[in-house]
Amino acid sequence: MLEVIIGQLFSLGGPILVLLIAMSLLGLTAAIYKALQFARLGVGRHGGSRRALAAWTTGDARGALDIAGADRAAISRVIAAGMTALISNPGDVAHAEQVAAQEAQRFLATLSRYLRAIESIVQAAPMLGLLGTVIGMIDAFANVAAGGGAADPSALAGGIWVALTTTALGLIVAIPFYFISVWLEGRLDAERTALELAISEVTLARVRPA
Template structure:
């Protein structure tokens, strides 16, 4: 396979390629930041929440609070708010739901932060590639117009390479980060569904049970 004739790419083409490189670095940084954030938040880890719910249903309220207090993540934070509210005001599930809903909204907002940046790269990269295409074709036809007699294909190489390379890179960047964005959004969507399920469980499963010591 022949190598890319780097010397044939025009200065304006290099400007577009530089902008595409900057966009890819920016998007890759955002993806890495989100992955670290999701890992620290224990996204998808259901064990602490399930254990705390089991303890709460069994009447072991102190142990349930301890479990969620020591755990990280939106689910643990939501249950911590619910358990605290229900312990302070037994039976007042409406107030507990309100506090829990606000906590869920805040945590989801943090998880979704900077996601728009990745989406912006997905939309901007093909446009920059198209700009490179237009620049390359303008250069190619400009050289063709300046030539006399039969056109020398070598004179058109720079513009054509600029058009093809910028288009290919723009599309490649958009495709890669489009799927990465979908994957990250899917993880946030699953967490949102889990938080909504926990909030819906408040009237029944999270109603204050009789203390374990009081059972016959």
């Protein structure tokens, strides 16, 4: 397989193959970056925020803020922003909800960054692979035409087989990144839902002075 890929690099479809390899490296870099970013921002890690919300709903505003402040997960920063706004002005629930929502939007915008690049690779890789195959087959049949239709069938079949490797490589690139994209999008959607519920708990609870 490696010899076939190397051979393709010097064929008419070589630039397509180079582009697919570059896309796979770009997608891998983006996927690793997103996985590390999700871990750093505490995506899916809600233990600290749940403890803070439990203290908040019992009226322990100061304790809730301390718990949220000690947690490194971004969801805790979001609810801490809403709690601080409500402690400062207990009657202005709308303002507190707006403050928390803005913090949540910044957090979600950060998580969404570069996801579109992975999705683009999923969509573009198979089409590029097909393009490489079409170019390779055009080249193979052009050789037949140049030989007056008397080209060696084994050479023609070999050329088509080599050309089809671009389609295979396009699928090899696209399929893993499809599942990576689905996994990242699923975690992002779950985090968005958790943020909405957490903000609702903060704004619906009665606040006592800290």
